[in-house]
Amino acid sequence: xGAAPPVTGSARLAAPSAAPATSAAPATPAAPATPGAAxxxxxxxxxxxxxxxxxxxxxxxxDYTPGTRAVEATAVIRAKATQGLSRFNLDFDGPxxxxxxxxxxxxxxxxxxxxxxxxxxxxxxxxxxxxxEVAYSGxxxxxxxxxxGRYGWLPTSDGAVVMSEPDGxxxxxxxxxxxxDKASYRxxxxxxxxxxxxxxxEPQGPESTRGGRTTSVWTIDEPTASYLLTxxxxxxxxxxxxSKGLLNITAVDAAFADEGGLHARTAQVVxxxxxxxxxxxxSSIGGIVEAAGVGYALETQTRPVYxxxxxxxxxxxxxxxxxxxGNSVSPADWRDIWLNEGFATYAEWLWAEQHGGERAQVRFDxxxxxxxxxxxxxxxLPGDPGRDELFAGSVYTRGAMTVHALRMALGDGDFFTxxxxxxxxxxxxxxxxxxxxxxxxQISGRDLDPLFxxxxxxxxxxxxxxxxxxx
Ligand code: ARG
Ligand code: ZN
Numbered sequence: 330x331g332a333a334p335p336v337t338g339s340a341r342l343a344a345p346s347a348a349p350a351t352s353a354a355p356a357t358p359a360a361p362a363t364p365g366a367a368x369x370x371x372x373x374x375x376x377x378x379x380x381x382x383x384x385x386x387x388x389x390x391x392d393y394t395p396g397t398r399a400v401e402a403t404a405v406i407r408a409k410a411t412q413g414l415s416r417f418n419l420d421f422d423g424p425x426x427x428x429x430x431x432x433x434x435x436x437x438x439x440x441x442x443x444x445x446x447x448x449x450x451x452x453x454x455x456x457x458x459x460x461x462e463v464a465y466s467g468x469x470x471x472x473x474x475x476x477x478g479r480y481g482w483l484p485t486s487d488g489a490v491v492m493s494e495p496d497g498x499x500x501x502x503x504x505x506x507x508x509x510d511k512a513s514y515r516x517x518x519x520x521x522x523x524x525x526x527x528x529x530x531e532p533q534g535p536e537s538t539r540g541g542r543t544t545s546v547w548t549i550d551e552p553t554a555s556y557l558l559t560x561x562x563x564x565x566x567x568x569x570x571x572s573k574g575l576l577n578i579t580a581v582d583a584a585f586a587d588e589g590g591l592h593a594r595t596a597q598v599v600x601x602x603x604x605x606x607x608x609x610x611x612s613s614i615g616g617i618v619e620a621a622g623v624g625y626a627l628e629t630q631t632r633p634v635y636x637x638x639x640x641x642x643x644x645x646x647x648x649x650x651x652x653x654x655g656n657s658v659s660p661a662d663w664r665d666i667w668l669n670e671g672f673a674t675y676a677e678w679l680w681a682e683q684h685g686g687e688r689a690q691v692r693f694d695x696x697x698x699x700x701x702x703x704x705x706x707x708x709x710l711p712g713d714p715g716r717d718e719l720f721a722g723s724v725y726t727r728g729a730m731t732v733h734a735l736r737m738a739l740g741d742g743d744f745f746t747x748x749x750x751x752x753x754x755x756x757x758x759x760x761x762x763x764x765x766x767x768x769x770x771q772i773s774g775r776d777l778d779p780l781f782x783x784x785x786x787x788x789x790x791x792x793x794x795x796x797x798x799x800x
Contacts, residue, residue: 330383330384330385330510330511330512330552360412360413360455361413362412362413362414362415362452362453362454363381363412363413363414363415364381364414364415364416364417365379365380365381365382365412365414365416365417365418366379366380366381366418367379367380367418367444368380369507369509369510371507371662371663371664372662372663372664373495373662373663373664373715373716373719374495374496374507374663374716376420376442376443376444376496377420377495377496377506377507377663378420378505378506378507378509378510379417379418379419379420379444379505380411380412380417381410381411381412381414381417382408382409382410382411382414382417382453382459382505383408383409383411383505383510384406384407384408384504384505384510384512385407385408385409385458385512385513386406386407386512386513386514386515387404387405387406387407387502387504387512387513387514387515388404388405388406388407388514388515388517389402389403389404389405389502389514389515389516389517390402390403390404390516390517390518390519391501391516391517391518391519391560392519392542393469393489393518393519393520393562394520394521395484395485395487395488395489395520395521395524395562395563397468398468398469398470398484398489399466399467399468399469400423400424400465400466400467400468400469400501401466402423402464402465402466402501402502403462403463403464403465404461404462404463404465404502404503405460405461405462406419406460406461406462406463406503406504406505407458407459407460408458408459408460408461408505409456409457409458409459410453410454410455410456410457410458410459411455411456412455413452413453413454413455414449414452414453414455415448415452416446416447416448416449417446417447417453418444418445418446418447419444419445419447419461419463419503419504419505420443420444420445420496420498420499420503420504420505420506421440421443421444421445421463421465421499421502421503421504422443422472422481422499422500423465423467423469423499423500423501423502423503424465424466424467424468424469425465425466425467426438426440426445426463426464426465427464427465427466428462428463428464429445429447429461429462429463429464430461430462431447431449431450431453431459431460431461432449432459432460433460433462434449434450435450436448436449436450436461437450443499445463445503447461461503463503465503469482469484469489469500469501470482470484470500471483471484471497471500472497472500475717476716476717476718476719477495477717477719477720478623478624478625479622479623480492480493480494480495480497480500480623481493481497481498481499481500481501482497482500482501483621483622483623485563485582485619485620485621485622486584486620487524487562487563487564487582487583488520488524488561488562488563488564489560489561489562489563490559490560490561490562490563490617490619490621490634491558491559491560491561491629491634492559492621492623492625492627492629492634492636493555493556493557493558493559493627494556494557494627495556495663495719496556497556498555498556498558504555505555506555506556507554507555508554508555508556508659508660508661508759509659509661509759510554510555511552511553511554511659511757512552512553512555513548513549513550513551513552513553514529514530514547514548514549514553514558515533515546515547515548516528516529516546516547516548516558516560517544517545517546518544518545518547518560518562519542519543519544520542520543520562521541521542521543522538522541522542522543523543523564524543524562524563524564525545525562525563525564525565525567525580526543526545526547526560526561526562527547527559527560527561527565527567527578527580527617527632528545528547528549528558528559528560528561528632529547529549529553529557529558529559529629529630529631529632530547530548530549530550530553530611530612530613530630530631531547531548531549531576531612531613532545532546532547532578533546533547533548534546547560549611549630549631550612551610551611551612551630551757552757552758553630553656554630554656554659557628557629557630557656558629558630559617559627559629559630559632559634561580561617561619561634563582563583563619564582564583565580565581565582565583565617566580566581566583566588567579567580568580568588568591568592570592570596572596572600573596573600575596575599575609575612575613575614576612576613576614576615577592577595577596577613577614577615578613578614578615578632579591579592579595579615579616579617579618579632580615580616580617580618581617581618581639582618582619582620584620585618585620585638585639587639588618588639589639590639591616591618591635591639591640591645592615594642594645595614595615595616595645595649596614598642598645598646598649598680599614599649599652601680601683602646602649602650602652602653602676605676605679605683605745605748606650606653606654606676606748606749606752607653607748607749607752607753609652609653610652610653610656610657610752610756610757611630611631611652611656612631613631613632614631614632614649615631615632616632616633616634616635616640616645616648617629617632617633617634617635618635618638618639618640619634619635619636619637620636620637621634621636621637622636622637623636624636624637625720626640626644626647626648627648628647628648628649628651628652628655628656628673630652630656631652633645633648633649633651635648642680643677643680643681646676646677646680647673647674647676647677648673650672650673650676650677651669651673653672653752654668654669654672654673654676654752655668655669655670655672655673657752657755657756657757657758658751658752658755658756658758658759658760659758659759659760660759660760660761661759661760661761662761663716663719664712664713664714665760665761665762666714666719666720666724667711667712667714667724667727667728667731667762667785668760668761668762668765670720670724670725670728671711671724671725671727671728671729671731671732672728672729672732673725674725674726674728674729675689675728675729675732675733677729678692678693678729678733689733689736690733690737693730693733693734696726696730697730697790697793699790701789701790704722704723705722705723705726705727705730705790706788706789706790707788708788709721709723709724710723710727710785710786710787710788711723711724711727711728711731711784711785712762712781712784712785712786713785713786727784730784731780731781731784731785734780734784734791734793734794735747735769735777735780735794737793737794737796737797738773738775738777738780738794738795738796738797739769739772739773739775739797740796740797743772743773743797746772747768747769747772747773750768750772751765751768754768762781762785766778766781773797775797780794
């Protein structure tokens with residue numbers, strides 16, 4: 330389900346490269362059916378997502394054998410045409426496709442790079458809801474990117490785990506793989522008996538075992554971006570409880586000795602975050618500790634994946650803060666990544682400040698004291714880091730400093746109002762930097778263009794914001 334294709338920021342905030350407008354002439358019910366676009370015009374990932382339809386729900390079934398990494402899978406996608414469609418694309422980089430049907434009828438398909446191009450037996454009218462089924466089988470593997478590392482479907486020593494940011498969903502299911510098209514999910518996973526399956530969202534009923542294979546079903550009803558769906562298969566120690574109306578499920582790979590308080594600390598962090606950021610956007614919480622070997626954690630929806638051991642509380646704060654900043658309010662374009670990482674990093678600063686640790690101002694001042702030749706003041710810049718620098722240090726640190734600069738300019742009253750209004754105004758949607766600027770200006774009545782421009786888009790150490798004149 331989704332938003333319009335990404336558009337660039339407001340003209341006065343124009344970052345150097347402008348995303349091209351993607352859609353052709355407006356479709357009317359009478360308009361002839363034309364091919365859906367192969368991408369949604371993302372600034373950094375031109376092939377990510379697809380035009381011409383809106384995915385509403387994914388029903389995914391995997392029968393997976395870790396030893397061989399072989400899968401037998403079907404993906405059923407319920408979608409709605411947003412133009413007359415003669416054909417449409419899905420993003421898919423997985424194994425051999427056996428069959429594609431649209432509304433139960435065989436459809437022609439071909440593969441071109443990461444695109445699965447489907448031609449239904451008859452065109453789909455604008456506004457029409459349709460159901461695509463893709464059956465595929467073979468070995469699953471992840472993506473290994475020079476700049477972004479390993480992501481997508483990641484085999485582990487006893488199973489597999491999924492960490493797909495930014496565009497790795499295509500490694501294991503056909504998707505409209507862009508945060509601008511969120512959908513609900515149902516995931517059914519069958520594995521050799523003795524292994525456990527976890528996923529985003531909530532388990533549906535107990536596991537069932539037949540013929541030496543165990544099936545688990547998980548669903549998430551809230552809008553979910555494809556990069557945030559996780560599945561974890563392996564030997565886990567699982568803890569399950571209910572706290573303040575939220576189901577909490579944490580799982581620690583059996584390779585690690587202890588759960589180290591992950592379960593209780595996750596609940597405590599979400600409780601705190603709800604007071605600062607507004608209501609938690611989903612129905613369950615948790616975390617999965619894996620030996621994925623990727624060297625980063627990911628804020629997979631409801632249940633982040635932590636790599637290599639039980640996370641620090643600061644990392645739990647970061648990943649759970651993403652549930653608001655990134656998961657519920659998602660970047661309209663990957664160029665807006667600082668809206669995810671800057672706020673999640675700033676959440677760590679706020680947690681410390683409110684739990685007897687360092688004040689955010691002190692941390693900000695320490696970073697701000699970095700000399701002019703420090704890489705914080707040079708490219709990549711947080712507002713437009715470039716595709717290969719999506720997760721550069723400055724996106725996180727200078728991103729968080731930008732949030733703090735905003736706090737200095739607004740004062741605490743307006744700043745904390747801004748946090749809550751941002752997460753409620755754009756809940757379960759997408760937003761861009763210009764939307765944050767507009768909301769901050771509306772709340773404060775100040776011109777914040779110079780602050781955004783210097784902190785996000787300009788090389789050199791920005792000047793300190795003028796503190797809000799107190800009355
Ligand atoms: N969003 C993750 C975090 O908060 C980082 C993801 C890195 N992804 C990657 N493909 N390298 O820390
Ligand atoms: Zn992050």
